[in-house]
Amino acid sequence: MASLSDQEIEQLAIAAVDARGRAYAPYSHFDVGAAILTNDGQLISGCNVENASFSLAICAERVAASAAVAAGYREWKAVAIASAGGVAPCGACRQFLAEFGLDLAIILVNLNDGSRRVCLLSQLLPDSFGGADLPS
Ligand code: THU
DSSP: OOOOOHHHHHHHHHHHHHHHTTOBOTTTOOOOEEEEEETTSOEEEEEOBOOSSGGGOBOHHHHHHHHHHHTTOOOEEEEEEEETTOOOOOHHHHHHHHTTOSOOEEEEEETTTOOEEEEEHHHHSTTOOOGGGSOO
16 A cells, blocks of 8 residues: 555545535435545545435545546545445445556545544455456
């Protein structure tokens, strides 16, 4: 895992919690915030955005990842995800994040008890499918 300092973990956790405060989750009432640290030190965040047509909900991780790409940052060091319970990203988000590299540190911030768990995307998505599996 690319080394992450305690300061970076703290900075990411704060940004994810802050983003969670902007979650739009009137249906599930499960607010999630995500913050990505790019390789060149930018912090880009996202929150979940739900819709009355339930299946259109977008997870915080995919909002943050899309915002990072749209801002011109495709190389990421870590992503922090803040929620009650410190949940790990859903399968769709694991795949979405993997597009930009499996060597991504994932920091799960549990707002229930303040704990954090750090792991790698490659651990959460073994035997992943990616662009290299497609014919050239
Ligand atoms: N959600 C996220 O934003 N990220 C996760 O890692 C898990 C789930 C959102 C999607 C939906 O708005 C709500 O949480 C309940 O599933």
